[in-house]
Amino acid sequence: MATNLATAQLTAPDSTANVNGTQHALPTDPRRTLLDWLRDDLGLTGTKKGCDHGQCGACTVLVDGRRINSCLSLAALHGGDTIETIEGIGQGSEWPDVLAPLQRAFVTHDGFQCGYCTPGQICSAKALMEELAQGWPSAVSADVAAHPTPTPDELRERMSGNLCRCGAYANIIAALEDVIAAEDVA
DSSP: OOOOTTTOOOOOOOOEEEETTEEEEOOSOTTOBHHHIIIIITOOTTSOOSSSSSSSOTTEEEETTEEEEGGGSBGGGGTTOEEEOGGGSSSOSOTTTTOOHHHHHHHHTTOOSSSSSHHHHHHHHHHHHHHHHHTOOOTTOSOTTSOOOOOHHHHHHHTTTSOOTTOOHHHHHHHHHHHHHHHTOO
């Protein structure tokens, strides 16, 4: 069926995004990265600028529930999206009583050392748990048709895009195992 261009209605792209439950106008500069917009314009400095090349994961945020490296994405491309940063996880900054279970597990298991990578690690871990719940396989899943088992190897593979210079990997895996067991994610 041919479209009549004279009668077709064009809609303007959405120029706002929902960030941690609040609608925000996207930047007018189409070159602005999502990371810089979140940090510099919205003041959400929990998302860290690490390598600025998508290699370390410090800038990981959730866009429509999926993890992305915000340093590699242009903010203007996120019209209509729901974006969650570390500031949106848990119930605010009243430490420690209102931390999300994942945040509490990172504290309990010392899943952070200097803390620089922790926001990206937690955002990535939140997405990881949803991927497991939905049955997404990973590169180390023995059977891609079966529901994945959250073994330490499986968790390490899924977190491999997030680097920790301090080497808290064993503690991060312990924190993930604790939360996955408590929430019966698998």
